[in-house]
Amino acid sequence: MATDSPETTRKASIDAVVLKLPGVVAKKLNKLDAYFVNDRMFACINGAGLGLRLPVATVTELQFSRSDVVSFQPGNLSAGATREWVQINRPDAADYEKDLELIRASLDFVKAGRR
Numbered sequence: 001m002a003t004d005s006p007e008t009t010r011k012a013s014i015d016a017v018v019l020k021l022p023g024v025v026a027k028k029l030n031k032l033d034a035y036f037v038n039d040r041m042f043a044c045i046n047g048a049g050l051g052l053r054l055p056v057a058t059v060t061e062l063q064f065s066r067s068d069v070v071s072f073q074p075g076n077l078s079a080g081a082t083r084e085w086v087q088i089n090r091p092d093a094a095d096y097e098k099d100l101e102l103i104r105a106s107l108d109f110v111k112a113g114r115r
Contacts, residue, residue: 013093014045017100021107032074042110043103046074049089050096052106059086062102 072085
């Protein structure tokens with residue numbers, strides 16, 4: 001009997017939090033498991049974290065106020081290319097439930113069409 005890999009289990013835990021929000025669809029994008037609203041990505045799984053698109057001021061505040069928040073730099077992208085993105089690293093993916101307010105803020109930010 002095969003067991004799920006840690007990545008599969010982690011994705012399932014994050015899916016349980018993110019996919020319960022209205023209008024959210026999960027898709028693969030350049031090897032990233034991503035979450036979309038209105039065909040626009042607002043979150044994705046990157047390594048040991050969940051990347052969220054938020055206003056630049058919110059990204060800056062989170063990077064200085066939380067030890068589990070880092071710059072979002074998937075692949076070879078520079079920090080400047082992802083200034084509206086932040087990554088939250090949680091060892092237990094079920095703990096992303098604690099970030100539901102930020103996940104909703106990301107969804108709303110992207111849904112509103114701001115750039």
